[in-house]
Amino acid sequence: xxxxxxxxxQRNLLLGAAGAAIVVAVGGAFVGHTLWAPKQNHTGETxxxxxxxxxxxxRAAKPETAAPIKAEHKADKVEMSTASVAAAxxxxxxxxxxxxxxxxxxxxxxxxxxxxxAILTARAAGAITQIRKRIGDPVARGEVIAVVASSExxxxxxxxxxxKAKLELARSTFEREKRLFDAKITARQELEAAQSELGQAExxxxxxxxxxxxxxxxADGASVxxxxxxxxxxxxxxxxxxxxxxxxxxxxxxRIADPKRIQIEAAVPVTDARRISPGDTATVVSxxxxxxxxxxxxxxxxxxxxSRSATVVLALTHGIDGLQLGQFVRVQVKLRSNAETVGxxxxxxxxxxxxxxxxxxxxREGEAFVATPVQVGARSGGRIEVISGLSDxxxxxxxxxxxxxxxxxxxxxxx
Numbered sequence: 001x002x003x004x005x006x007x008x009x010q011r012n013l014l015l016g017a018a019g020a021a022i023v024v025a026v027g028g029a030f031v032g033h034t035l036w037a038p039k040q041n042h043t044g045e046t047x048x049x050x051x052x053x054x055x056x057x058x059r060a061a062k063p064e065t066a067a068p069i070k071a072e073h074k075a076d077k078v079e080m081s082t083a084s085v086a087a088a089x090x091x092x093x094x095x096x097x098x099x100x101x102x103x104x105x106x107x108x109x110x111x112x113x114x115x116x117x118a119i120l121t122a123r124a125a126g127a128i129t130q131i132r133k134r135i136g137d138p139v140a141r142g143e144v145i146a147v148v149a150s151s152e153x154x155x156x157x158x159x160x161x162x163x164k165a166k167l168e169l170a171r172s173t174f175e176r177e178k179r180l181f182d183a184k185i186t187a188r189q190e191l192e193a194a195q196s197e198l199g200q201a202e203x204x205x206x207x208x209x210x211x212x213x214x215x216x217x218x219a220d221g222a223s224v225x226x227x228x229x230x231x232x233x234x235x236x237x238x239x240x241x242x243x244x245x246x247x248x249x250x251x252x253x254x255r256i257a258d259p260k261r262i263q264i265e266a267a268v269p270v271t272d273a274r275r276i277s278p279g280d281t282a283t284v285v286s287x288x289x290x291x292x293x294x295x296x297x298x299x300x301x302x303x304x305x306x307s308r309s310a311t312v313v314l315a316l317t318h319g320i321d322g323l324q325l326g327q328f329v330r331v332q333v334k335l336r337s338n339a340e341t342v343g344x345x346x347x348x349x350x351x352x353x354x355x356x357x358x359x360x361x362x363x364r365e366g367e368a369f370v371a372t373p374v375q376v377g378a379r380s381g382g383r384i385e386v387i388s389g390l391s392d393x394x395x396x397x398x399x400x401x402x403x404x405x406x407x408x409x410x411x412x413x414x415x
Contacts, residue, residue: 076355076371078362078407091399092364095345095390103346104276105383108266108284108314108331110323116230116261120254122247123215124224126150129244133254135237139228144216145254146226148247156212157221163201163208170194170201232258235325257325264294264314266331273299273310276333282314285330286322293317296333332383344377349384351398352376353405361386362404364395369404 085092130147133139177194180186216225236255240247247253264284268276280296294314303310314331323329332346352359352374359376362369374389390396397404 076360076408078369078371078404079367080369080404080407081367088403089400090397090403092395093347093351093398095392095394095396103383103385104268104272104333104335105346106266106268106272106312106331106333108264108329110262110325110327110329111265112257112325113261113263116232116258116263118228118230118232118256119252120145120226120228120256122148122224122226122249122251122253124148124150124152124156125246125248126152126224127244127246128242129223131241131243133234135234137234139232139234139256141229141231142227144225144227145234146241147218147223148226149223152249153215153217153224154221156208156215156217160205160208160212160217163205167198167201167205170198174198226253228254228256230256230258230261232256232261259323259325262316262323262325263297264316264329264331266312266314266333267304267307267309268312268333269309270303273312275335276312277336280333280336282331282333284314284316285332287328288322290322292323294331330382345386345390346383347386347396348398349379349382351396351401352384352386353401355405355408361390362397362401363390364397369397371404371408 080088080090126148127150128146129149131145132147133143133145139145174191174194174197177186177191181188181191216227217223218225233256234254235257238252238254240251241253264282276296276299278296278298282294282296284292284294286292294316296312297315298313300311300313312331312333314333347361351361353362353371354360355371358373360371361374363372372389375387377385377387379385
C-alpha cells in the first residue's frame with residue numbers, strides 16, 4: 001500500500017515539472033492564462049494528455065491574424081461622381097462627329113491693317129508752335145494735329161505764287177495769239193509757241209500747288225500743318241513732339257490707328273503653314289474668351305529669322321469690339337477639304353496624358369473615367385491632333401486631366 005502511494009506521488013511530481021517547463025517555454029501569455037484560469041486537478045492524468053491540454057491553451061492564447069483585404073480596383077479606370085468632377089475642376093469636351101477638317105492652332109497678335117495706321121511726320125523744318133491733340137484722343141480724317149512755323153513754308157508759298165503768276169501770263173498770251181491767228185494777223189508758229197508756254201506754266205503751277213498741299217502751307221505762308229490722313233486715335237506721341245522743339249523734315253511725331261481696321265497676324269510653324277491656304281476659315285479667341293470669326297487673307301512666303309515661323313494674316317469677318325492693337329489672341333485655322341481627314345480630333349494638349357509610356361485620353365463612361373490609349377499627331381499652339389483611338393460624340397477630360405492620371409497611379413500603387 002505504501003509503495004502504491006509513493007508511486008502516485010512521484011508520477012504527480014513528474015507531471016507538474018513537465019507542465020511548468022512548457023509554461024516557461026511558451027512565454028508570458030500562457031502564464032497570464034494559467035494565473036487566471038480555474039484550478040484543475042491533474043491527479044491521475046497521463047503526461048500525453050497533459051501536454052495536449054497545454055497545446056490547446058497555447059492556441060487559445062495566440063490572437064488570430066485577419067486575412068488582408070484587397071481594395072477593388074479596375075485597371076485604367078477611375079471612379080468619380082459628377083459632383084467630384086465639378087469640384088476637381090475637370091472640364092469635359094465632346095468629340096465632334098462626322099468627317100472633320102484638319103485644324104491648325106497658333107498664337108496671334110492684333111495688328112493694324114495697312115490702311116488702318118498712319119505715321120505723321122514734319123513736312124518742313126521748323127519749330128512746333130501748336131499741338132492740338134494728345135495721346136488717346138480721337139482724330140478725324142484731315143484734322144490738324146500740330147503746326148510748325150517754318151522758313152521753308154515761305155519758300156514753298158513763294159514758289160506757288162510765282163507759278164500762279166506765270167500761269168496767268170501764259171494763259172493771257174495764248175488767248176491773244178489765238179485771236180490774232182483767227183484774224184489771220186499772226187502766223188501759226190506764234191500761236192503754237194504761246195500754247196507751249198501755257199502748257200509749261202500749267203505744269204509748274206500743278207507741281208507747286210501739290211507741294212504746298214502736301215506740306216499744308218498756311219495761307220500766310222508762315223507755317224505748315226500736320227494733319228491725319230485717316231480717322232482713329234493717337235496711339236503714340238514721340239519725344240520730338242513738344243512745343244518749341246525744332247524738327248527736321250520727315251521727323252516722326254505722331255502715330256494714328258483706326259481700331260476698326262485691324263488684322264490678326266499668327267505665327268505658324270512652316271510644316272503647318274504649308275497646309276493653310278487663303279480663304280480658309282478661322283476662329284479667334286481673345287484673352288477674355290470672346291470668339292470671333294475670321295478668314296485667311298494671306299500666308300507669307302518667307303520665314304521669320306527670329307521665330308523660324310511663317311506669318312498667317314487673318315481678316316476678321318465681323319465683330320472686332322474688344323480687340324486692342326498689340327493684344328495676344330489664340331487662333332484656330334480650319335483647313336478646307338483638301339486637308340480633310342476622317343476620325344481625327346483636335347483637343348487641348350493637356351487632354352492627352354502619358355500613362356506607363358502610353359498616350360491616353362480619359363473618356364467619361366457613366367460614373368467613371370477610362371484611360372483610353374490613343375495615337376497623336378501634330379502639336380501646335382497648345383492643341384494636339386488625335387489620329388486614332390477615339391470615336392464620335394465621346395466626352396473626354398480636356399482640362400485638369402492630370403488629376404485623373406494621379407488618381408490612377410495612386411490606385412495602382414495601393415494594389
